[in-house]
Amino acid sequence: RKEVEQDPGPFNVPEGATVAFNCTYSNSASQSFFWYRQDCRKEPKLLMSVYSSGNEDGRFTAQLNRASQYISLLIRDSKLSDSATYLCVGTPHGNAGNMLTFGGGTRLMVKP
């Protein structure tokens, strides 16, 4: 079983819609989580950090549920420019080092 699992999608949504992705993790030692955004044939870029119960940044909200071991990303009022692959990332070694474990990514396509 992968340490971090995501639905690969694609999620096809109209502009202005609200969309949510979930990500599950198997290693309870993970302390911090991240959402990275990756555009086609580009490098991953940090979107949000999720250090405790959750984080909000404009149209983006990330939540962490430690009891059920999942992280979610909610995007409100989707824009065409939100089309990308969203990578869920865990830290299997807790605070003992900056090794990251990546999920396979969820692809989002926002249509006009």
Place this chain on the structure above:
Amino acid sequence: NAGVTQTPKFQVLKTGQSMTLQCAQDMNHNSMYWYRQDPGMGLRLIYYSASEGTTDKGEVPNGYNVSRLNKREFSLRLESAAPSQTSVYFCASSESFWRGLGTDTQYFGPGTRLTVL
């Protein structure tokens, strides 16, 4: 301020050939990392360097070697390339290797697309 740069952008090798992927960062970061990305697999850590002068194996180190040449540069070498090493290779850097300091965000380079025939 270029961030993290990688060369080459593309490379085609024949089985058994060797090559070195170069990575440099201009952010004065202490830690550097090499990942590979394969379809559906997510990024997987090959090697990392927590600080200048140290290197350690990640999740998939077999078939690779690394050198932390100085604080700025971290190279990845394939001694005898195999088709299973066809992948996109990303280098990343972070200010700190230790979590919880707010300086552990990893910044990625643009990647090297490698094909081994």
